[in-house]
Amino acid sequence: MSEAVLSQISGPVLRARRRGDFFINEAVAIGERRLLGEVIRIEGEEIVVQVYEDTSGLRPGVPVIGSELPLAIRVGPALLGRIFDGLLRPLSMDIGYYVRPGLSELAPCTFYFEPQVEVGHVLPHGGVFGRILADSAREQRALLAPNIGGRVISIAPSGDIRDDEMVCELETESGERHRVAVSHYWSVRKGRPVAERLLAEQPLLTGQRILDSLFPVARGGKAALPGGFGTGKTVLQESLAKWCDADVIVYVGCGERGNEMAGVLHEFPELEDPRTGRPLMERTVIIANTSNMPVAAREASIYTGLTVAEYFRDQGLHVALMADSTSRWAEALREVSGRLGELPGEGGYPAYLSSRLADFYERAARVTTLGGDEGSLTLIGAVSPPSGDFSEPVTTHTKRYVRCFWALDQSRAQSRFFPAVHPLTSYSEDVEDLTPWWEREGNTEWPRIRRRFLTLVEQQAHIERMARIIGKDALPPKQRLTLLAAELVSDGFLRQSSFSLTDRYCSPARQTAMMRLIDRFITLAEKAVEQEIDIERIQKMAILRRLRRMGEELGDNQLAHYKLLGTRLEAEFAHLVGEAGRAG
């Protein structure tokens, strides 16, 4: 192993005089506490190391020991249901109340292993050789590392094994022998290869009406969630982590609040996955680098999260990664870049910010895995633009690489209208790809109603501007109806409380029912206005209040009631028109 001696230290960056060969991105251990670092530059006899922990107390003369491995993490069946730091070292009660430098990786755990191959079988790189069962997590697969494959020489029988125990031996084509465990190391900075990238065709259902019905994201898609402070980024990210229909959630808390992480840890074990009935925590991996934890590890935490997510994707699962917030990650890049004396670009960020963001979002995909299964990785990144200004570098660069842009709006948030996604500044490029899916689900008019809702909100903005000058009372009835309809769309459909037991999740079937009811109301109201029925009378209809509150009042187990509501709607309008006819 190569050794070096620390010669200069300032903040999280140190220089050391080397006595052997180091390579870029090699992981190193520093001093007697074996602090984790990574070689980021080699200058002649000196190496420059970025340290992922508090460097207090380090001094010249301290040894810096190379690991001969790139900065890597061990991925395996033990990840689900746990919380880790930015370099995948577990943060449990075992390490005490405070995070101290020099944490160690997860200790081996025991699982039930069932082989799925026999001796003589030839496995592709990254192939599947067994099943893993655990009491408190979903069934998983034993994967080869993506750079290993060959003929099986021996394989352990069914039974309890440790996840670092060698259970299978392989011989490659060139005659090399490898012994493998159900977990393996993989570089944090290297994407895991796939057999083929596929086009999107299925939505990642989030259970949030404004997203699924207006701005859907596909499985394998990428979405950004920008918003100033207090616009509900974190609450929305958490709602997505709770209710979206992915098999595995990787939640990266990057430079955010400790209390929020604690909230997730307290809440998730108690919530039930609506699809499996198991605790939500069992499908979740949390990577936490709170805002007071070392900055350098913040930069790594995003890559750690991606590697973990890709590992689950390679098992043929649908994975969603939430990163909250990518702006903190970009700031960590800026801080480390500043310490290295690199030339700053726009906003002080390094010039490579844009390409790093591109690298990140490009790892989202629906794929055929090396093992031949279909898997997907969907990326949802929160962006925290300074003073809520979307023209700053992180937001603008992000916008170039994502397909869905869910812009959060300050004034909506201030009137406690959540989710505060603004229908006029948000967009989704996945709409066309996903239309057939909604049609198959029975919502044949999805594109038309979606368009109608968006148009109404757009017209509302125009009319309100006009009303500011001439007064609302002076508007023609048709325009006043547009205002009424747009308010109904906002209040009855787009607004959805994350804290309401009935409404925090909305199934596609319920979204369809609600969409149709509102659409029908608008159609009938337009007809009524054409028949010169007074708008005030439409405003006073009893059904209107029911429609505005149906999300809250009628949950997913009461779908039949939506039919009744539809009948009532027709009857009330018939009555209204009838009355008008008699009066006329």
Add this chain to the structure above:
Amino acid sequence: MRGNLYASGNITRIDGPLIFLKRSVNVGLNEAVAVIGQDGQARTGRIAALDEEYMTVEVLESTEGLSLSNTRVRFTGRTPHFDVGPGILGRIFDGIGRVRDGGPPVPAEHSLRIDGMAINPAARGKPSDFIETGITTIDLMNSLVRGQKLPIFSGGGLPHDRIAVQIAGRARLRGQEAGDFALVFVGIGVPHHTAESFRRAMENSGALEHTVMFLNHASESSTQRLLTPRFALTAAEYLAFVEGRHVLVIMTDMTNYCEALREVSASHGEIPSRKGYPGYMYSDLAALYERAGTLRDHPGSLTQLPILTMPSDDISHPIPDLTGYITEGQIVLDRELDRKGIYPPVKVLPSLSRLMKDGTGEGYTDPDHPALASQIYAAYARAAQVRVLASVVGEEGLPAVDRQYLGFGDAFETAIIHQEDSRTLEESMAAAWKLLNMLPRDELSRLSDAQIERHLTA
């Protein structure tokens, strides 16, 4: 090696707050030192950078009067620590933990790192104990819970100090008396009279014996200003997590802290970020604010109420902006309300408490509390919109419903925001229900029929 290693005559350069000296002693990064000049006065400092030949000491006080030959540096062999014990209650310290009230030194039982340590996210408790402050716009609409950090965004001349004193004197759990309550007041770069009036207010309310005060006067050095909240939070952590008390930390004025950060960063020659503040200001502020919280299965809690004055009342200025991204909400004060004579002048629309959902509703306060708060917000936001309309077309051009909203908005400001005395949560809620009678029931879409039935009379 504590306290007994000296280096003298090795200094090669003094540049602003930085002293460069030959490395004659084997010290580690960030360790505390005392720099002693010809005057015999010890100035606190820390090791900022090290290489094989030289070390850089950052002096955290003025370097005035230091020379190359007559300066000695004493090494402590560890990062800066603060000696605390039960005797700190009722005492007054300066910005770097020295007794300032003329009394004897505090007997030390624990010596704690002033930088603290990051709380393990997995070991944090979930803050959920509702604190009643007596202020309706906070209790009803932006509830504070133990372990939260909720700043007050104020402006010069607004009554933030009065609000802080009121909350400090009043804050309690519902149905309980103060009990193991302690208060840490931190004056960062405050004028003498603010510090003095706060001390008197605490004395009058009899709270001084539960209080520790840290005062860094406006006339003292900027570098000390950076240490003040660190010493204070170390004392607060001791009271909260060693003694198991519920500690409320009031820090005023964080704007002075950030100005000091900018000044010191500039003197280090660092590349500035927005408006000249250093790029690491987010992480630096987070290192302070994140020290709020509770621990799983452990008594005590640390709640922070930092106060900052927004430069030219601009909420998008980097100081309130970065603070808002770290803290769990904010209470914003408004000059217009203040001019109307409304106290406390809380501008409710941009105010927010992120942890409100965890401490209100069934099992915490009143089951209808969250829906009521949401409805009040929606109605007042609508009233604000209507006001904009009315300012152009006049009230006559408005439909009847909108005129009702206008009336609601005015009544809300005078009857709910404004309060002469503290209110209990029940009183606050009763006042809010009463106010909602002003609006037609069809408009109350955030309330269920049952809630309307239960609480509305008209």
